[in-house]
Amino acid sequence: MTERIYATDAYATAMQGEVVRTDVDDNRVLLDSTVFYPGGGGQPHDIGYLAIGDDRMNVVRVTADSDGIWHWLEGALPALGTSVDGSLDWDRRFALMRTHTAMHALCGVIWNRFHSPVTGGNMQPGAGRLDFDLPDWSAEFVPIVETELNDELARQRAVEVSFLPRNAADEDPSLIRTKVNLLPAGIQEVRVIDIVGLDRQADGGTHVSDTGQVGRITIPKAENKGRGFRRIRIQLDESG
Numbered sequence: 001m002t003e004r005i006y007a008t009d010a011y012a013t014a015m016q017g018e019v020v021r022t023d024v025d026d027n028r029v030l031l032d033s034t035v036f037y038p039g040g041g042g043q044p045h046d047i048g049y050l051a052i053g054d055d056r057m058n059v060v061r062v063t064a065d066s067d068g069i070w071h072w073l074e075g076a077l078p079a080l081g082t083s084v085d086g087s088l089d090w091d092r093r094f095a096l097m098r099t100h101t102a103m104h105a106l107c108g109v110i111w112n113r114f115h116s117p118v119t120g121g122n123m124q125p126g127a128g129r130l131d132f133d134l135p136d137w138s139a140e141f142v143p144i145v146e147t148e149l150n151d152e153l154a155r156q157r158a159v160e161v162s163f164l165p166r167n168a169a170d171e172d173p174s175l176i177r178t179k180v181n182l183l184p185a186g187i188q189e190v191r192v193i194d195i196v197g198l199d200r201q202a203d204g205g206t207h208v209s210d211t212g213q214v215g216r217i218t219i220p221k222a223e224n225k226g227r228g229f230r231r232i233r234i235q236l237d238e239s240g
């Protein structure tokens, strides 16, 4: 298995890892530890590079399976046992962290006002969309929710990571704000992201440590997809 540094330290941008498995067919290596997020929960995988001395191999894809975390490479595959220096495309990752936290904050704002669960979501650096089962929505709520969301972000609420035993998580249905219980059957421990006082949910992704780092957001669009299905888009303000 791979030590997932990103799971406890989202701000780690680089690491040293050892190649513990190689896969020539897919030109990828499994490392004993990594800062690279393999994707999941709507957050795309990281990109970056692995280096051996001055030689850099681009990490173009990252995936997870039961063996650990695979780094898909451009260029020659390092040999088993090689020590590599990994480094993230940090600008991209940090934008994803800000986006991901903004989306959880939106979940909290929608929940507090409508008690509506999220049914899906996706993001790219700086922009995301969340789907809600939101029968009471109308267009007049766009500026209201946008203002409430920005007010919450500006409160600089702490974003805390913790780990709960599976049985404790199962006894707390509020942790799963989606309509479907997404916790895989086999997992023994549940990672929880708590935007203190606003939103708390089971999540594997990477987040900023306080909501002030998100900056301001806009809601360019909220679409009615029929039968209570609303798709709300958010955009980070990159003007600084």
Ligand SMILES: [Zn+2]
Residues within 6 Å of the ligand: 041, 100, 104, 203, 204, 205
């Ligand atoms: Zn999430």
